[in-house]
Amino acid sequence: MTVTTDAAFLWAATHVERAALAGDLAALTPDRWAAPSLCGDWSVEEVVAHLTAAASIGRWRWIASMIGARFDPAVHNARRLAEHRGATPAETLERFRAVATSSVAPSGHTAAWLGEVVVHAEDIRRPLGLVRTPPVAATTEVARFFAARDFTVDSRRLVAGLRLEATDGPFATGDGPLVTGPTLALIMVMAGRPAHLDDLDGPGVSTLRGRLAG
Structure with a gap:
């Protein structure tokens, strides 16, 4: 990656x-x-x-x-x-x-x-209740950075053992139970925001939910 x-x-x-x-x-x-x-x-x-x-x-x-x-x-x-x-x-x-x-x-x-x-x-x-979706070229680079390393948040550790795939862009990483959704939602969950879990799909979402709750 x-x-x-x-x-x-x-x-x-x-x-x-x-x-x-x-x-x-x-x-x-x-x-x-x-x-x-x-x-x-x-x-x-x-x-x-x-x-x-x-x-x-x-x-x-x-x-x-x-x-x-x-x-x-x-x-x-x-x-x-x-x-x-x-x-x-x-x-x-x-x-x-x-x-x-x-x-x-x-x-x-x-x-x-x-x-x-x-x-x-x-x-x-x-x-x-405000909505903005940043350009996917920008969010893709943020998602790649978050998935590649723990920096200000433990993003890499959070998604370890899972397969993440964006539904609106090219971001994809990891192996394991699948998690799919908009790149922005994937970023927010990697940043530790459970509010965006409902924007994601796949068998790996329950794992993320448990990790964030813990």
Whole structure:
């Protein structure tokens, strides 16, 4: 399985997805900014602030932040989220828009940072009833990266011993009981989001459901 290292393509796709999310956020009322997302205990606004933080911190600042947090990712994320959250949702949105074309990242794993935007945008959209399917060329590269290694999530471990096949694109990997579905749904489940299990089919879905529940 080949994971692209074409940084230009991956960053361009990242910028497109940030712009699309900013467009969706512009129409939200304040109460919807406070709505829960699919990302743990974070609200919609907190996820947006997290995305701004991720697009604003390079390798050395990330290392310094992690040292300051005693290598606890939760502490690091909470501090950087607070740094980039605005006084109002409108200010939070403006800060996110300001980094929409940023190519800053803590590491050179560009597919992971595209995945960060794809996953967190869906974390926001799904609970709000908003729908966007990113281009399959972009989601395919994220799916390949997630299936190939554990990075910020234990995606590879989660799908070990299963055969994954996208129904809307070329992504396919693994051996074992079959799991099929849209590439975006496969990504979200690999990222640990059980809400997307109902978008998948095949005998391997029950295995994924059990692993996520555990």
